[in-house]
Amino acid sequence: MxxxxxxxxxxxxxxxxxxxxxSSSTGAQVHRPDVDTSRVDERKLMRKIDIRVVPWFAVLYFLNFLDRGSIGNAKLYSLESDLHISDTQYLISLTVFFFPYSLFETASNVVLRLLRPSIWLSTLMLGWGIVMTLHGVIHDYGGLLTVRFFLGLFEAGLYPGIVFYLSCWYRRSELGTRVAVFFSSATIAGAFSGLLAAAIVNMHGVGGKAGWAWIFILEGLFTVLCAIASYFIIADFPEHAKFLSETERVFVVRRLQDDMQFSAGGEKFQAKYIWQSLRDWKTWVASFKATPANLLSVPVYAWACLVTCVVGFLVLYMSGLAGYIILIASRNAALSYFAVYLAASAWVAGNVEGSYKRSVTLGMAIGFGNLNGAVASNVYRAKDAPWYRLGHGIVLAYIAIGWICSLIFIILLRRENTRRDRGxxxxxxxxxxxxxxxxxxxxxxxxxxxxxxxxxxxxxxxxxx
Structure with missing residues (x-):
């Protein structure tokens, strides 16, 4: 009964x-009913969580984006000539990065839920820091392909892992702004990387290494140091977070359950959760929605940082669409730059409950989007400079697809809510x-x-x- x-x-x-x-007294799912949380100051607690959780992940994503893009700076300082590779081989090395980067994201999220975030995310970071450092000792094309492959493998789990991790701490209405804050660090990395590379390259000749090699070595070693610190800084999931008191941990889990995140407070792994994600239409529609967001990694990072923080989780595909139309038609550099500002303003969000299912869906959605980075790496060809109409045209097509998928997403979710209202x-x-x-x-x-x-x-x- x-x-x-x-x-x-x-x-x-x-x-x-x-x-x-x-999670109320009339509900069936009260987490730790023996614990009295009536004296917890919710606003003060959330500020405490924000300070403890978000800033360090912003630092990690800053390093992730900085390390990933360093090869572009290295190219400016004779990487190709020193390794005796052609422009085509350079583009292939960029492409190689995206395959493990995309395919490993889903598996990484599942492992993250099974293990402690402080262990898994820190280990991933340590791995890519070491690989990043090894970029500075390669001598040929084969070595470049090898380090790019393993860099993609280790970097794969960070972004989807952080998004999933934050979704286990915040209500759905709160998640967008937190993700936007940490994601904005990537735009700062884009603005900062050129200045950093210009300074490091002055070490050209030190230890018999070229300037571009020192870019990889120094940035890689710093990432390794931050990875070691992460083992002690990253907090685990709410139900086990050591920086919270027992009462605070219970309160956080209950407020998540109040937001219909019923899996909060722990969920045992079952293979059916993965199959639920694979059979869910939202997984596949969201995957196409993620594609243009990934392809919008464009150079106006300072403005993108501001826009990212302002728009949060809002879907702004129309601005991206307009931006790339201008890019195709424009012959004016200033106008093209303005168009890129518009194109950098896209964002994607989803609706999935069940921690393991959410981890798989997020991993697949982001992974599919990043897989298209392999396309972006090859459509912006040197011979198309300075206007790159082929690349802009392809990205425009992706944005249009993403906008259409967003519309479909809204219509189908609204229809499903209506059916549930009717019983x-x-x-x-x-x-x-x-x-x-x-x-x-x-x-x-x-x-x-x-x-x-x-x-x-x-x-x-x-x-x-």
Whole structure:
């Protein structure tokens, strides 16, 4: 028989109150009911979490973006001639990076959920720091391909890992601004990398190394040092975070459950969560939505930093679309620069519940987007300078696809919410009479069992649009 709390929750749902608080006294899922959290100051606690969680990840992503783009600076200081490679071989070395970078993201997110973030993310960073340093000792094309492959492999898990990690700390309405803050560090890295490279290259000849080699060595060694520090700085998931008191940990988990993140507080790994993600249409639509966001890594980083912080999680594909139309038609450098400002203003968000399912969906969405970086690496050819119409045209097509997918995403989510409001997705709950419930939607002993098993497929879950 279902518990009294189950009956209360279902009664509220059937009366048109599907957003009943799952962590309230009438809900079936109260995390640690023995802990009194009434004295916790929510605003003060969230400031504490913001200070402890977001800034360090901004530093890590800054280094990630800095290290990834250093090869472009190295090219300016005779990398190609010293390694005796052609422009085509250089482009291939850029392309090689994106395949492991894209394909490993999903697996990395699953491992992240299984392990402690402080261990997994720090280990990834240590790996790419070492590989980055090894860039400075290569002597030929084969060596360049090797280090680029392993750099992509180790860097793969950071960005989707951080996004997933933050989604385990913040409500859906809070996530966009936090992601925007840490993501903005990449734009700062773009503005800073050129200045740093110009300073480091003055070491040309020291130790018998070329200036471009020292760019890799020094930046790589600094990344290694930060990776070691990360083992002690990165906090684990809320239910085990050491910088919070027991009461604060319980409060954070409950507020996430209040936001329909029912998997908060821990979720055992089951292979079905991966299959749920693979079968979910949102995974594939979101993957196409991620494509243009990845391709918008363009040079006006200072402005992009400001825009990223302002727009947060807003989808601005229309501005990107207009920007690249101007880029194709323009023959004026100043106008082209302005168009790039517009194109740098894109963002993507999603709706997935279940921590393992969310980790897979985020990994796939971001991974597919980054896979298209292999395309971007080859369409901006030197012979097309200075206007690069082929590259801009292809990116324009990607942005158009992304905008269309965003529209489809909104329409389908809204339609699904409407169906749930009508009761078309109601599950059969043991001992509870519900005229709209059907066996097709599943048969469960309790509401708690239904929402645990189905995640965002549960009839009481509503997608944020």
């Amino acid at each position: 279902p518990s009294t709390s189950d009956r209360d929750l279902v009664d509220k749902f059937l009366k048109g109150e599907p957003h009943a608080d799952p 078309e997705r109601n599950e059969v709950i043991g001992g509870i009479v519900n005229k709209d419930a059907t066996e097709v939607n599943g048969h469960y002993e309790s509401v708690e069992a239904a929402r645990r098993d189905k995640g965002d497929k549960w009839s009481g879950f509503r997608y944020a649009i």
